[in-house]
Every structure is written in structure tokens, then in C-alpha cells.
Amino acid sequence: MKGAEAIGEAAIRAGASAYFCYPITPQTEVAEYLAKRMPQVGGVFLQGESEVAVANMLFGAAATGKRVFTSTSSPGFSLMAEAMSYIAGAELPVVFINVMRCGPGLGGVLAAQGDYWQATRNSGHGDYRCPVLAPCSVQEAAELTVQAFDLAEKYRNPVILLADGMIGQMMEPVSLDSLTPGVPSEKPWATTGCRGRDPNIIKSLYLDPHVLEKMNLRLSAKYRRMVDEEVQVELYNQRDRLDLLVVAYGTMARICKTAIDILGEEGLHLALVRPISLFPFPAAAVHAAARHATRVVTVELSQGQMVEDVDLALRELGPSEFFGRSGGVVPTPDEVAGAFRRLAKGACQ
Amino acid sequence: MTATQTLYSRPEALRRVPTHYCPGCTHGTAHRLIAEVIDALGIRERTVGIAPVGCAVLAYNYFNCDFLEAAHGRAPAFATGVKRVRPDLIVFTYQGDGDLASIGMGEIVHAANRGEKFTVIFINNAIYGMTGGQMAPTTLPGQITTTCPDGRDVRQVGYPIRMSELLATLRTPAYVARGSLHEPGRILEAKRFIEKAFRYQVEDRCFALVELLSTCPTNWAMPPDVACKWLADNMIPYYPLGELKLPEESVTS
Numbered sequence: 001m002k003g004a005e006a007i008g009e010a011a012i013r014a015g016a017s018a019y020f021c022y023p024i025t026p027q028t029e030v031a032e033y034l035a036k037r038m039p040q041v042g043g044v045f046l047q048g049e050s051e052v053a054v055a056n057m058l059f060g061a062a063a064t065g066k067r068v069f070t071s072t073s074s075p076g077f078s079l080m081a082e083a084m085s086y087i088a089g090a091e092l093p094v095v096f097i098n099v100m101r102c103g104p105g106l107g108g109v110l111a112a113q114g115d116y117w118q119a120t121r122n123s124g125h126g127d128y129r130c131p132v133l134a135p136c137s138v139q140e141a142a143e144l145t146v147q148a149f150d151l152a153e154k155y156r157n158p159v160i161l162l163a164d165g166m167i168g169q170m171m172e173p174v175s176l177d178s179l180t181p182g183v184p185s186e187k188p189w190a191t192t193g194c195r196g197r198d199p200n201i202i203k204s205l206y207l208d209p210h211v212l213e214k215m216n217l218r219l220s221a222k223y224r225r226m227v228d229e230e231v232q233v234e235l236y237n238q239r240d241r242l243d244l245l246v247v248a249y250g251t252m253a254r255i256c257k258t259a260i261d262i263l264g265e266e267g268l269h270l271a272l273v274r275p276i277s278l279f280p281f282p283a284a285a286v287h288a289a290a291r292h293a294t295r296v297v298t299v300e301l302s303q304g305q306m307v308e309d310v311d312l313a314l315r316e317l318g319p320s321e322f323f324g325r326s327g328g329v330v331p332t333p334d335e336v337a338g339a340f341r342r343l344a345k346g347a348c349q
Numbered sequence: 350m351t352a353t354q355t356l357y358s359r360p361e362a363l364r365r366v367p368t369h370y371c372p373g374c375t376h377g378t379a380h381r382l383i384a385e386v387i388d389a390l391g392i393r394e395r396t397v398g399i400a401p402v403g404c405a406v407l408a409y410n411y412f413n414c415d416f417l418e419a420a421h422g423r424a425p426a427f428a429t430g431v432k433r434v435r436p437d438l439i440v441f442t443y444q445g446d447g448d449l450a451s452i453g454m455g456e457i458v459h460a461a462n463r464g465e466k467f468t469v470i471f472i473n474n475a476i477y478g479m480t481g482g483q484m485a486p487t488t489l490p491g492q493i494t495t496t497c498p499d500g501r502d503v504r505q506v507g508y509p510i511r512m513s514e515l516l517a518t519l520r521t522p523a524y525v526a527r528g529s530l531h532e533p534g535r536i537l538e539a540k541r542f543i544e545k546a547f548r549y550q551v552e553d554r555c556f557a558l559v560e561l562l563s564t565c566p567t568n569w570a571m572p573p574d575v576a577c578k579w580l581a582d583n584m585i586p587y588y589p590l591g592e593l594k595l596p597e598e599s600v601t602s
Contacts, residue, residue: 018434044433048426049459056423056456060399060430063417068434086420191415191431193395193438201409203400203418 004029018044027099055083065190069095085124089204093152110328111165233282245293258333283313373573422453425460482568
């Protein structure tokens with residue numbers, strides 16, 4: 001199954017009842033898949049006039065308590081940022097899938113990881129955070145899509161699935177039967193008509209500074225709870241003594257695994273920490289693994305964004321080295337192994 | 350002996366709270382007309398309103414039904430989201446001219462063109478109210494505002510947009526009407542337009558928009574009675590009143 005289709009099908013299995021979209025490469029296949037599939041399951045498919053409108057349609061649809069989502073790619077994600085801020089402020093569960101392409105600007109349509117900052121900090125204005133999940137295979141993209149819906153509901157918060165163009169376009173076997181979505185929760189806050197209760201109002205406007213600060217503190221406590229409960233990380237090839245520790249996510253992590261295996265045959269000991277949740281960032285896992293390594297390298301399909309989170313995690317052990325390609329250039333495992341070899345041997349000397 | 354009859358009281362669809370609107374402003378009249386229609390149609394408990402950014406941003410505090418507070422201009426997208434997943438709900442947006450005709454131009458045109466079955470109440474007072482009297486897309490030629498202190502110069506910024514006429518050109522069936530809130534007869538006519546616009550939605554017929562010419566005495570810098578006269582003398586000639594489009598007519602066009 002193609003990654004884009006697996007994401008669409010996983011969302012349906014997760015109980016998504018509406019999908020709003022605007023076409024943009026390299027993930028338009030999600031829209032094409034759901035244009036056929038959503039009507040089959042009695043769901044809503046709607047192509048909006050812009051990503052701005054789409055993200056605001058999501059606000060309205062989510063306010064009724066339904067599971068709703070969209071998918072887009074980097075420039076489209078920027079246009080959705082306005083509504084994401086309102087959705088975070090109004091505390092609505094919405095899943096945003098960003099299949100990253102390269103930038104800045106119109107950039108190119110090939111795989112990149114240049115939207116890390118945008119996803120893990122704030123894409124929109126104001127004091128908010130969103131959980132960010134980063135798959136490295138089509139199977140994982142399907143699984144994390146399901147998780148994203150559950151997380152969005154658990155926290156009443158937007159959740160971002162941050163994939164790259166490679167994940168969206170790649171074909172791999174997928175087991176959809178293993179997906180286990182949670183049961184949708186009761187939503188007494190939803191705007192569904194006020195029969196038998198007082199009217200519900202869903203808003204993000206608080207003109208009294210003390211009331212808004214109280215709201216900010218409550219949101220902040222929610223984000224801290226995410227940090228405590230939602231860290232996901234994969235450790236690959238961990239051992240007591242490492243010539244080099246690699247930190248990478250998504251497609252880049254897969255390439256790094258192959259590079260680590262190549263160097264393993266040469267007798268070099270490398271391990272990988274692969275953040276699956278980018279926010280919350282697995283800082284403790286990075287720090288713990290780095291204590292066994294002489295050096296740490298962060299590898300990204302960008303000129304260096306996650307490396308700042310790695311350096312924060314490393315604290316007294318840091319900073320990390322960096323290797324990155326961008327513009328849609330995806331390095332081969334041999335190229336990455338070459339860079340690792342130089343770093344590992346440099347560390348040995 | 351005659352029994353006491355209540356001829357006039359607060360509609361159930363309005364809360365018993367004072368509003369923040371300026372003296373002489375017609376928002377209160379518009380709110381009341383909508384609330385009377387909601388009561389008359391018996392739809393309060395399945396209605397979701399969408400508030401704009403503008404003077405009516407706090408409308409959710411005044412209407413006694415479920416409400417969302419939208420981003421500036423995006424109310425038609427919010428309404429689309431609600432209505433698409435819950436077609437059984439009655440959804441209306443309440444938007445000013447800056448909200449609907451400037452920043453929200455894309456959202457309103459496409460919602461109308463898709464034939465989204467919700468109701469739009471469009472308040473046209475030819476000025477930005479909440480931010481303190483700036484030029485709107487509907488500001489009349491020569492009209493003075495804080496951002497066109499010498500009067501709107503149509504050579505620089507073009508002519509005011511007639512939104513109802515623009516939307517009425519769309520082929521998709523719709524109900525589009527323009528009323529005015531400056532005198533009692535017109536207020537009653539506006540109520541008939543609003544009732545029709547909601548009824549089309551209740552009957553699952555079509556997109557419906559009612560533009561209401563409104564006064565802004567504060568930012569027009571006029572007493573309320575002078576503002577009503579200014580509306581009649583200046584706005585109505587440029588924004589003629591009446592029903593511009595009926596869904597029945599547009600089927601064959």
C-alpha cells in the first residue's frame with residue numbers, strides 16, 4: 001500500500017468521519033483515496049477552496065464532537081497555521097497530517113524535514129503546543145495516524161503527524177488489522193444544539209487578562225502532562241560502548257540504520273535514537289544513550305533543526321555533531337556511512 | 350373583562366443580558382430579529398451560531414443557543430464544517446463587512462458557490478466598527494474614515510463591493526436579499542427576509558444570505574437619528590433593497 005493511502009485508510013479505521021483537503025504534492029493521493037473511500041463508509045469528503053478554509057472547516061466539524069482530519073504538505077501547512085492556533089485555543093481535537101516537502105517558499109516537491117521547528121514549536125500564533133508524531137515506515141504511518149486521533153481526543157488538542165514525502169509516496173506491506181483505535185469519548189462540550197442543557201460556546205477569546213492567564217496555565221499543565229505521558233522513541237543497536245550515537249527521525253532514521261549496519265560489519269559500534277514523538281521530545285532517552293557514546297551526531301533532511309533539541313537534551317554531554325542534506329536530496333546509506341565513519345574514527349583518535 | 354396578553358417580550362433565543370453595543374447601533378435590532386425568527390421556527394435547541402471578528406465578536410454572549418467564535422472572515426468555513434458533519438443542525442453566521450467582504454471574501458464566495466445549506470446574516474455598515482472606524486470594502490465613495498481621512502478615493506482603492514449582487518451572479522441556487530434597519534417598515538421587511546433565509550435552511554433547500562444595511566453612529570460620528578437618515582440618503586442608492594436571488598429562479602439560469 002502507498003503511504004498516503006495507508007494514512008487515509010488508517011484514519012477511517014480510527015473512526016474519522018470527515019476529511020477536508022486542498023490538493024498539494026506530494027500527498028494528494030490521500031485526498032484521491034478518500035474521495036472514493038469516505039462516501040463508502042458514510043463519511044464526509046470535502047475539497048475546500050484553500051488550506052485556510054480547510055483548517056477552519058475542521059474547527060467547525062470538530063466542534064460537533066466528530067473525529068476529523070486533513071492532510072497537506074509544507075506550504076499548505078503554513079496556511080493552516082492560523083486555524084491551528086484557534087483550534088488549540090478552543091481545545092478541539094483535530095488531526096493534521098503534514099507530508100513535508102522541501103522549502104522555503106514553494107521549494108520543491110521532494111522529501112525533506114524542514115518543517116520540524118514549525119511543527120514542534122508553534123505553527124500559529126500564541127502560547128500552545130501540539131503533539132507531533134513522526135513515522136519511519138508505511139506501517140508506522142498507519143499506526144501513528146490511529147494514535148493521533150486518540151491523542152487528539154485525550155488532550156482535546158490538535159495533533160500533527162509529521163511525515164516526509166518519502167513516507168507518503170513509498171509502497172510497503174501494511175497490516176491494517178493490527179490497528180486498535182481507542183473508543184471515542186463522551187463530548188459534553190460539543191456544539192450540537194442545546195436541547196436539555198445550557199448552550200455550549202466554543203471560543204478562544206478571553207479579554208480579561210487574568211482569565212486568559214488562567215487558561216494559559218491550564219493549557220501549560222496539559223502540555224506538561226504530554227511531556228510526562230506521551231514520549232515515544234525507538235532505540236536501535238544500543239550497547240555499553242559506542243563509537244558514535246546517531247539521532248534521526250522519519251525516513252532519515254531508516255537510512256541511518258542501514259549505515260549503522262554497514263559500519264557494524266567494519267567493527268564500528270554505532271547506535272540510533274529515533275524520536276517517534278518529536279513533541280514531546282525524548283530528551284531523557286537521548287541523554288541516557290549519549291552517556292555511552294564518545295560522540296553524538298544528529299542527522300536530518302534539513303540544514304539542522306532537531307539538532308537544537310538534541311543539544312538541549314545532551315546538556316553537559318553536548319553539543320552534537322550534525323549531518324544534513326536538503327533541497328530534496330536524500331543521501332544514500334553509503335554517503336551517510338562515510339560521514340559516520342569519519343566522525344567515529346575521529347572520536348577514536 | 351379582558352385577559353392580559355403579552356404582545357412583546359424578549360425572545361427565548363436572546364439571553365437576558367445587556368449588550369456592549371454603542372447607543373444607536375443597529376446590531377441589537379439585528380440580533381432581536383434573528384432571535385424572533387429562531388423562536389418562530391422553533392429551532393433554538395438545534396441551532397449553532399458562528400460569531401465573527403468585529404463588533405459582534407461577543408454575539409455568543411447574547412444569543413441563547415450553541416455558538417462558535419470564528420477567526421476573522423472564516424465563519425463560512427466554520428459553518429461548512431458544522432453543517433457537513435451535522436446536516437440536521439441549523440447553522441448561521443453573523444458577519445460584518447470587513448469580516449465577510451474583505452478578509453473573508455474567499456470563504457463566503459466558495460461557501461455560496463458550493464451551495465452550503467446555512468444562513469448568513471451580513472451586517473453592512475460601510476465601516477470597520479470594532480477597530481475604530483477604518484475603511485471597509487463597503488465604504489462609500491468620498492466617505493471619510495480614519496484610513497481614508499480625505500474620503501474614499503475610488504481611483505486608489507476602487508469602488509465599494511456590492512456583495513449581494515456579486516453572490517447573486519453565482520449559478521448555484523441560493524437566496525440572497527438586502528434589507529435595512531434604519532426605519533420600522535424596513536426592519537419588518539428585513540425580518541421577513543431573515544425568516545425566509547432560515548426557512549430555506551430548515552427545508553434543506555439552499556445557501557441563504559441576508560445583507561442588512563446598518564448604522565454605526567459612533568464611527569460615522571453622527572447622532573443615531575442622523576445616522577439613520579445618512580443610511581437612507583447615501584447607502585440605499587448604492588445598495589438597493591430587495592430580494593436579489595431566489596433559489597427557484599436560479600435552477601434554470
